[in-house]
Amino acid sequence: MLRQHFARSACSRPALGTLRSHPLAAPVTRVFATGPLHRKDAHGHRPHGHPPKHAVKTAVPHTVPQVKAAKPATPAKRTDPLLAEPVVTNKEQRKADWAIMKEMSRYLWPKDNLGTRMRVGLSVGLLIGAKLLNVQVPFYFKSIVDSMNIDFAAMGGTAWTVAGSMILCYGATRVGATLFQEVRNAVFASVAQKAIRKVACSVYEHLLRLDLSFHLTRQTGGLTRAIDRGTKGISFLLTSMVFHVLPTALEIMLVCGILTYQYGFKFALVTGSTMAAYTAFTILTTSWRTKFRKQANAADNRAATVAVDSLINYEAVKYFNNEKYEVGRYDKALQSYERASIKVATSLALLNSGQNIIFSSALTAMMYFGASGVASGQLTVGDLVMINQLVFQLSVPLNFLGSVYRELRQSLLDMETLFNLQKVNVAVKDKKDAKPLLLTAGEIRFENVTFGYRPDRPILKNLTLTIPAGKKIAIVGPSGCGKSTILRLLFRFYDVQEGRILVDGQDIRDVGLESLQKAIGVVPQDTPLFNDTIEHNIRYGNQEASHEQVVEAAKRARVHDTISQFPDGYGTMVGERGMMISGGEKQRLAISRVILKDPPLLFFDEATSALDTYTEQALLSHINSILKEKSRTSVFIAHRLRTIYDCDLIIVLREGQVAESGTHQELIDRAGLYSELWSAQETQFADKDEESALSGESSR
Ligand SMILES: Nc1ncnc2c1ncn2[C@@H]1O[C@H](COP(=O)(O)OP(=O)(O)OP(=O)(O)O)[C@@H](O)[C@H]1O
Numbered sequence: 221m222l223r224q225h226f227a228r229s230a231c232s233r234p235a236l237g238t239l240r241s242h243p244l245a246a247p248v249t250r251v252f253a254t255g256p257l258h259r260k261d262a263h264g265h266r267p268h269g270h271p272p273k274h275a276v277k278t279a280v281p282h283t284v285p286q287v288k289a290a291k292p293a294t295p296a297k298r299t300d301p302l303l304a305e306p307v308v309t310n311k312e313q314r315k316a317d318w319a320i321m322k323e324m325s326r327y328l329w330p331k332d333n334l335g336t337r338m339r340v341g342l343s344v345g346l347l348i349g350a351k352l353l354n355v356q357v358p359f360y361f362k363s364i365v366d367s368m369n370i371d372f373a374a375m376g377g378t379a380w381t382v383a384g385s386m387i388l389c390y391g392a393t394r395v396g397a398t399l400f401q402e403v404r405n406a407v408f409a410s411v412a413q414k415a416i417r418k419v420a421c422s423v424y425e426h427l428l429r430l431d432l433s434f435h436l437t438r439q440t441g442g443l444t445r446a447i448d449r450g451t452k453g454i455s456f457l458l459t460s461m462v463f464h465v466l467p468t469a470l471e472i473m474l475v476c477g478i479l480t481y482q483y484g485f486k487f488a489l490v491t492g493s494t495m496a497a498y499t500a501f502t503i504l505t506t507s508w509r510t511k512f513r514k515q516a517n518a519a520d521n522r523a524a525t526v527a528v529d530s531l532i533n534y535e536a537v538k539y540f541n542n543e544k545y546e547v548g549r550y551d552k553a554l555q556s557y558e559r560a561s562i563k564v565a566t567s568l569a570l571l572n573s574g575q576n577i578i579f580s581s582a583l584t585a586m587m588y589f590g591a592s593g594v595a596s597g598q599l600t601v602g603d604l605v606m607i608n609q610l611v612f613q614l615s616v617p618l619n620f621l622g623s624v625y626r627e628l629r630q631s632l633l634d635m636e637t638l639f640n641l642q643k644v645n646v647a648v649k650d651k652k653d654a655k656p657l658l659l660t661a662g663e664i665r666f667e668n669v670t671f672g673y674r675p676d677r678p679i680l681k682n683l684t685l686t687i688p689a690g691k692k693i694a695i696v697g698p699s700g701c702g703k704s705t706i707l708r709l710l711f712r713f714y715d716v717q718e719g720r721i722l723v724d725g726q727d728i729r730d731v732g733l734e735s736l737q738k739a740i741g742v743v744p745q746d747t748p749l750f751n752d753t754i755e756h757n758i759r760y761g762n763q764e765a766s767h768e769q770v771v772e773a774a775k776r777a778r779v780h781d782t783i784s785q786f787p788d789g790y791g792t793m794v795g796e797r798g799m800m801i802s803g804g805e806k807q808r809l810a811i812s813r814v815i816l817k818d819p820p821l822l823f824f825d826e827a828t829s830a831l832d833t834y835t836e837q838a839l840l841s842h843i844n845s846i847l848k849e850k851s852r853t854s855v856f857i858a859h860r861l862r863t864i865y866d867c868d869l870i871i872v873l874r875e876g877q878v879a880e881s882g883t884h885q886e887l888i889d890r891a892g893l894y895s896e897l898w899s900a901q902e903t904q905f906a907d908k909d910e911e912s913a914l915s916g917e918s919s920r
Pocket residue numbers: 228260263264265272436673674679697698699700701702703704705706
């Protein structure tokens with residue numbers, strides 16, 4: 221969990237994978253990893269404060285009707301509701317605790333796993349055996365003490381003849397109880413570990429299924445911490461459910477019963493009232509302490525968020541010399557953790573002392589009653605010893621119960637986030653009767669689509685456009701007009717609010733998500749790379765691909781020669797988020813990946829923006845030849861119009877609507893927005909050419 225204050229910008233998005241020790245870590249993060257400061261991430265988010273890489277906006281005349289004035293935006297929430305300290309009543313908390321225990325009990329008695337049920341059954345059998353043996357120990361002890369109460373010299377006996385067998389039984393029961401307990405732990409270990417694995421996997425799977433919007437607002441550092449704590453809590457919760465709570469209650473009942481039966485009402489009364497006082501004190505104090513634990517957890521999440529965020533954005537920290545500022549933020553988060561942890565520790569001291577006072581008072585009273593019994597001749601010295609032993613023996617489970625309750629509350633708290641995560645609904649999912657997408661020609665159609673990431677800010681407004689099958693299309697327009705949003709909607713990262721999107725006549729909400737996403741290949745503006753080798757990253761497009769196929773894809777993306785020059789070739793590690801290779805190399809790796817995926821619908825979102833003109837032209841001609849091989853529908857989102865002027869159709873978008881469309885020549889002839897953009901860019905190029913010619917002359 222884990223996972224903190226995310227601004228929507230790519231750079232502020234920490235990677236889950238940073239906490240690699242955890243089973244839930246790596247893959248998620250890298251998918252959302254970000255690149256160098258000058259580009260957007262896969263979701264189109266650019267780091268704060270970075271100017272758009274093109275100045276198209278200024279050239280656009282605003283002739284399209286303006287959207288209704290948007291309501292003032294509410295300030296972005298800085299805390300993650302899943303990770304912040306939840307404000308809940310005790311009743312709600314208990315309800316949540318029970319729900320978690322109920323959920324966990326399914327792992328203890330899985331209907332479909334006989335092995336696990338047998339292990340749990342055996343463990344419980346061993347536990348009962350250990351407890352029964354345990355209560356025998358004081359009886360033997362009493363008998364040994366009582367049998368010693370003779371005149372050995374007069375009777376001519378030895379310790380062996382008088383109490384040998386009982387001493388042996390005493391030893392054997394102790395050893396037996398310990399053995400039973402240890403075997404039980406060994407038998408149960410696999411039950412707990414299996415449950416941890418299952419829960420961790422299902423949380424991870426759910427995380428991967430959750431919507432993009434969930435991941436964009438999550439705080440990764442804190443999230444991973446919460447998941448980490450939550451999974452650790454599982455083992456404790458399961459162990460205590462089976463071995464502590466019920467068995468300890470059983471042991472207490474056994475001891476109370478024996479005391480009452482053997483020594484009468486007075487003893488039972490003291491024992492009973494001690495139990496009641498001890499339990500009440502423990503529960504009340506623990507409930508009071510819980511808030512400190514929650515505060516500590518929330519502060520811990522915050523600290524992890526801050527740390528992960530600044531480590532992920534290491535470059536930005538350095539560029540702006542903000543090391544001190546970041547350390548300050550981290551220290552502030554740690555300060556609250558420190559404060560909360562001190563409260564946890566001091567309140568624990570109070571709890572421990574109170575428990576001890578209650579218990580010792582009871583022990584003292586019992587010893588007094590016992591000693592009085594011996595003095596009056598009603599009890600033997602052995603009885604006194606047995607009472608002491610029994611009550612003392614009770615202190616172990618009681619203490620245990622106290623700490624178990626404490627720890628249990630803590631584990632439940634830790635697991636709450638984990639289970640809440642599993643409850644987060646997936647908004648974009650398959651319909652019940654969804655059939656796989658049946659791709660025939662590859663036509664994409666947006667019909668009256670209205671969409672906004674927030675209800676108060678529509679991005680696409682009643683947009684209708686058709687991307688003809690098998691053609692090469694470009695979508696151009698000013699920054700922020702919704703170009704990448706079109707791709708995200710088609711990929712079903714989000715669902716439209718009005719209208720529909722059709723692929724070969726099928727509404728994409730009616731077809732299986734997996735089949736739809738399989739059919740689409742995306743080369744995003746910023747390539748999410750895993751901190752692994754180049755080969756691993758290319759093969760991500762098709763896990764089945766052989767080394768030769770990987771090399772072939774790299775050749776077609778014009779990156780093979782570059783890779784071959786690296787000392788480690790295809791085994792070169794690309795670093796965290798691919799920071800150890802250049803932006804242009806990253807983009808070409810992304811293209812190789814998509815070539816390996818070989819989908820019928822292709823989207824290139826500013827896919828060559830980091831390349832020099834020469835490499836870009838060479839790569840584009842390669843891409844063109846790939847497109848021609850099979851009839852594919854391809855869409856290029858671009859700002860540099862020179863890279864798309866040869867497209868079969870160019871759609872010009874402005875403020876979420878189609879401003880105009882046609883071929884390059886048609887649009888130039890129309891003398892509209894496209895023609896203006898084209899002239900502006902051409903003038904820029906001409907100026908640059910002139911400048912470089914002049915500088916060339918002066919240097920000569
Ligand atoms: N997850 C999001 N939540 C809220 N707003 C978003 C989100 N993603 C994008 N936006 C906003 O939606 C608008 C359209 O974004 P989009 O990425 O589609 O623009 P674009 O035309 O591709 O821009 P560019 O040319 O700069 O890449 C932008 O103003 C952006 O800030």
